[in-house]
Amino acid sequence: MDEKINYSALLDDQQLEAVKTLDGYVRVVAGAGSGKTRVLTYRYAYLVNQGGIDPQEIACITFTRDAAQEMKTRIEGLISQETGSICTFNSMGLKILQPEMFRLHWDKKFDVKAEDVDLSTVLTKIYRKLKITRSQLSYDNAISAIARIKNEYVITLQNKDLPFYAEWLDPQAGFDFDREVKAFQKDGQLELAVFYAFLKEQKLGHFIDYTDQVCIPLFLFARYQDVLEKWQHKFSFIMVDEFQDVNPANYELCEKLSGHGNLFIVGDPNQMIYSWRGAKSSLFADFHETHPGTTDVFLPKNRRSLEGIVKAANTIIQYNDNPLFKPMEAVRKSETKVQLLRCETDTDETDAVANTINKLIRSGVKPK
Numbered sequence: 001m002d003e004k005i006n007y008s009a010l011l012d013d014q015q016l017e018a019v020k021t022l023d024g025y026v027r028v029v030a031g032a033g034s035g036k037t038r039v040l041t042y043r044y045a046y047l048v049n050q051g052g053i054d055p056q057e058i059a060c061i062t063f064t065r066d067a068a069q070e071m072k073t074r075i076e077g078l079i080s081q082e083t084g085s086i087c088t089f090n091s092m093g094l095k096i097l098q099p100e101m102f103r104l105h106w107d108k109k110f111d112v113k114a115e116d117v118d119l120s121t122v123l124t125k126i127y128r129k130l131k132i133t134r135s136q137l138s139y140d141n142a143i144s145a146i147a148r149i150k151n152e153y154v155i156t157l158q159n160k161d162l163p164f165y166a167e168w169l170d171p172q173a174g175f176d177f178d179r180e181v182k183a184f185q186k187d188g189q190l191e192l193a194v195f196y197a198f199l200k201e202q203k204l205g206h207f208i209d210y211t212d213q214v215c216i217p218l219f220l221f222a223r224y225q226d227v228l229e230k231w232q233h234k235f236s237f238i239m240v241d242e243f244q245d246v247n248p249a250n251y252e253l254c255e256k257l258s259g260h261g262n263l264f265i266v267g268d269p270n271q272m273i274y275s276w277r278g279a280k281s282s283l284f285a286d287f288h289e290t291h292p293g294t295t296d297v298f299l300p301k302n303r304r305s306l307e308g309i310v311k312a313a314n315t316i317i318q319y320n321d322n323p324l325f326k327p328m329e330a331v332r333k334s335e336t337k338v339q340l341l342r343c344e345t346d347t348d349e350t351d352a353v354a355n356t357i358n359k360l361i362r363s364g365v366k367p368k
Helices: 013-020 037-050 063-074 090-097 116-129 139-160 165-169 179-184 190-205 214-223 225-234 247-257 309-316 346-362
Strands: 027-032 058-062 085-088 111-113 207-210 237-240 263-267 295-299 299-307 327-334
Touching: 013 037, 013 179, 013 295, 037 063, 037 139, 037 190, 037 237, 037 263, 058 063, 058 090, 063 085, 085 090, 090 247, 111 214, 111 327, 116 190, 116 247, 139 165, 139 190, 139 214, 139 247, 165 179, 165 190, 165 214, 165 295, 165 346, 207 214, 214 225, 214 237, 214 247, 225 247, 309 327
Parallel strands: 027 263, 027 295, 058 085, 058 237, 111 207, 237 263, 299 327
Antiparallel strands: none
16 A cells, blocks of 8 residues: 555544644554554554655654564555564664664674573572572562663763763773672662672673663763764654653653654553553653643544443543543444453453353354
């Protein structure tokens, strides 16, 4: 498909407004089932087909590889050119890191340990050396602490006189990790002791972890103006999915890449799922305050669920602390009533839903 797309016939008025608003800061408040992925993909196509923008100048960022692949597949069906950067935050970070790690005197062949199983192997070595046990600090808590501390360092980038942990990974840096580890372990601060021991293993093992993929690019942007300008020049338009789930580091990456001022974000504070990873829905809710002149577009129509479910959801989420809340309107009208099911455990809930589905199928209802 190409420029012959009839956008007016394929999109409702609000979706069309979002797709055709190309310049500046744009915030799309997209409730469940409102077609946010459709808006993102058609806006990409509109930029290319009607706006004449080279796909290589467009970055479309989301959280999961599956979501990125789905968007890429849809977009490939809408434009006749090769797509540009449709990827996760971490993949974008790697794109930036690979040609720039020489700044830390690393070569391009560094390893990436993004899975917990890989990090657990590193932690096993650290725990054995420090003679600590998982009952004192579980691997899960250690991994979370390392990520949290690294993300907290992002704040220090505002002050170039303060150190950033990535500087200590430079083989030419003389940072004394063992001293820090001993001091914090003696003081009973195991999280910090493990953190510094982990950094030492990174430096020796020449690897980065999941958090580094976003945090170290921010360090490079802050310390090297030419790196920042290079990547700002590369992308003229930044689009971000699920913005309610960004943490401060994700947010800062979007800010830096969109130095030109063309940042399009889509989200819904009521669907935040990554609070455990430091997500702050306020970054989405307060976007208009931090970015004066923001154009807001609301997608109020739920096309996925039946009317009874949408009304029940509106009744519940209206009490959330969400200044952007607007009741969703169900496109699929139905007289079907919502049934309340009380279950003791998540297993009981799963069994009850499965049994209900089986009963419906046996009664002649065909799955859709």
